[in-house]
Amino acid sequence: MLKFLNKSSNNSRNRYHLLFISLLLVNYFFPLLIFGEITLFYHDKLDSELVYNQILGRIYRGDLSSIDIFLAGEIKIEYIRRLFHPYSLLYGVFNYELAYWISDFLVKLTSYFSFFILAKKINKNIFLCSLASCLFASINLPTLEGFGIAIFPYLVYLMLFKKKIKLKNYFLILFFALNSDIIRVALVIPFIPLILFAINRNIIRDNFLDDPHMILNRVGAFRFYSKHTHPNLSRDPTTSGFPGLRTDHLHDIDTPLFGYLLYKIAPLYKHEFGLDYINAKYTFSFSKVKKDTHTWEHNDGEHCIAGILYLNPEPIDPIMSGTRIAESNVENKFNRLVMYDGSQTHQQNGAWGDDWDDCRLTMNMFIYDKEFIE
DSSP states (O other), rough: OOTHHHHHHHHHEEEEEEHHHHHHHHHHHHHHHHSSSSSOOSSTTTTHHHHHHHHHHHHTTTTGGGGGGGGGTTOOGGGGGTOOOGGGGGHHSOOOOOOHHHHHHHHHHHHHHHHHHHHHHOOOOOOHHHHHHHHHHHHHOOOOOTTTTTTHHHHHHHHHOOOOOHHHHHHHHHHHHOOOOOOHHHHTTHHHHHHHTTTOOOEEEEOOOSSSHHHHHTTTOEEEEOOOOTTTTTTTTSSSSSSSEEEEEHHHHHHHHHHHHHHHHHHHHHHHHOOOOOOOOEEEEEEOOOOOOOOOOOOOOOTTEEEEEOSSSEEEETTTTTTTEEEEEEEOOTTTEEEEETTTEEOOOOOOSBBBBBBBBEEEEEOOGGGGGO
16 A cells, blocks of 8 residues: 555655755764864865955945955956855855855755755665765865756756756756856766766566466456456555556466566566665556557656566557657567656557457556555
8 A cells, every 4th residue: 555655755755854964064063062163164265266255245245345356456346257146145144154154055955955856766765865965965065156066966857857847947947047157067067978878767678578478378367457447446546547458466366477577577676776675565467458548648656666568479560559758769579578767757659459359468567665655
């Protein structure tokens, strides 16, 4: 049962956020315990950027002559590139030490959540995502120059995982763009190809089963249900709506076959996605879809690894009867297994056949991490 899925997810996520953000704060308060005051690590900025921001603060408070400290007054005020950065106003409100502390922590906090949003789309282990986010926030050094590097993972997330960018996303982009130094942001551009390569989480295995025809022989004895008559309709969200016909859960109708498939699939879940395969919940069922069956684009939730095993020995039009996952198309090939992050939008491309004895046949799977199971 997954009725407490969202509640469990939020509670666990909040605990990890609290833990790792507290670790980020230790960076400030540990010196307080030793030296009696907060010690800030300026990282080679005392002779440049910190002075620059302190002068900005004086200008905000009305002391326009402060700019004369640069090149004996030869620099004009409009040449100061961070003059209109909203976050620079901190130096006009607070003294430069407190302003630096606030801006430094805001950048680290932004780095943490920016990286976490991207990381949880790649790996479902919330602890590892939080740990990686904490590490990224810890090494994101150029805090004086704004939020450019801090927000970069979030931009990657928008480009790759958001099919439709909403107005609030544009406002966030605009805000962080106004608080960024383009020179610093350019430093991370070479890492884009590496990130694109790393997030390809679709796992494809051809000739997956040793004897797929044995599966076909056993499937012939199973009963298939519509979404209106399925026995698990009221107690399992994975059967709340599906195209065509689907069997009951395999562990309820053929335990030996379920055990065999679990033996084959569980190691992939562990090694390819880095998740706890022993205590996960596995739901396998078989699906039939005809030519005129209505299908739709959807996702299976943030805490699910989904999979499809194609079981037609001679599929008609492998491309059109395959599956579109995000922006990639997977062909329908006999005995091919594809596993993917269930939060990615996907849709069956099409099918064939006028009756249920000659149509697209697949085994569908949903695997949930134990952390999000009641």
